[in-house]
Amino acid sequence: MRNIKIIVQYNGKNYCGWQKQPDSMGIQGNLEYAIEKITGEKVKITGSGRTDAGVHALGQVANFFTESSIPAHRIPDALNSQLPKDISVIYAEEVDMEFHSRYSAKGKRYRYVIHNSRYRNPIVRETSYQVKYDLDVEKMKREAEALKGTHDFFGFMSSGSSVESTVRTITDVNITTEDDMIVMEFEGNGFLYNMVRIISGTLVDIGRGKIKKGMREIIEAKDRKEAGHTAPAHALFLKKVFY
Structure with a gap:
């Protein structure tokens, strides 16, 4: 038996989303189907976490167990x-049997993309959040600094x-900008x-002046009503998982 990451x-x-549902294969189900096609085995693949419907991934990590002898470097193709x-699938390697893509993870990096324009952009429309209001990006950067460190983020759940x-x-x-x-x-x-x-x-609402309180005050309130709106899923990317 081998453990493939x-x-x-x-x-x-x-x-x-990542997880398969009774009426939808999800990303997980599609991968399990593909693994069965190339190995002849029914497997259960485990992801580092469950991305929601519409969310993208640049570096989702998963693992599965197989008795197949296919070399790891040939598995992506x-x-x-x-x-x-x-x-x-952009990478594969054989790892220790104890490796678990979710429980072994030490951290994650997410990316959120905003298209700040009055007019829609057909090229990035499906992978960015169009915000038509003027945003004070420098203020957003300053307030985002308060997020760093260890906090109770109850109000952001x-x-x-x-x-x-x-x-x-x-x-x-x-936070970076280009055009x-x-x-x-x-x-x-x-x-x-x-x-x-x-x-x-919340950062968008701060940037457009809809929220007057600072991020530190919002965090300390531990009240969902004090934070801003939930930005849409289609502009969110799981960028990397750390082990």
């Missing part, structure tokens, strides 16, 4: 021959989560349900 990229537009064009603790550590926040595109990246040891989307929506 893979890195997967996907456009989440047409999927219910073999799987890609069976996968839809909006899912791609959507209802429906059953986590034991809402304390998380954000190690890096980076009318704003790219925000957040790195930390873990993220709550919809946390990155709520942080992104």
Whole structure:
């Protein structure tokens, strides 16, 4: 038996999210189907986390167990021959049997992309959040600094989560601009349900002047009503998982 770790990229537009559902294969189900096609084995693949419907990935990590003798370096091409064009395996390696893509992870980096323009851009429309209002990006950068460190992010979590603790550590926040595109990246040891989307929506609301309070005050309030709107899923990317 071998434990295979893979890195997967996907456009989440047409999927219910990572996890397969009774009426949808999800990214997980498509990968399991492809693995069965190339190995003849029914496997259960484990992802580093469950991206929601519409969310994309540049570096999702997953692992599965197989008795197949296919060399690891040949697995990406073999799987890609069976996968839809909006899912791609870009790397594979054999790892220790104890490796678990979710429980072994030490942290993640997410990217959120904003198209700050009055007019839609047909090229980036499906992978960015169009914000038509003028945004004070420098203010957004200043307020984003308050996110760094260890905080109780209870106010940045959507209802429906059953986590034991809402304390998380954000190690890096980076906001860059090019023309009318704003790219925000957040790195930390873990993220709550919809946390990155709520942080992104809050920064947008701060940038347009809709929210007057500072980010530090919003964090300390630990009240979802004090934070901003939940930014849409289609502009969110899981960029990298750290081990």
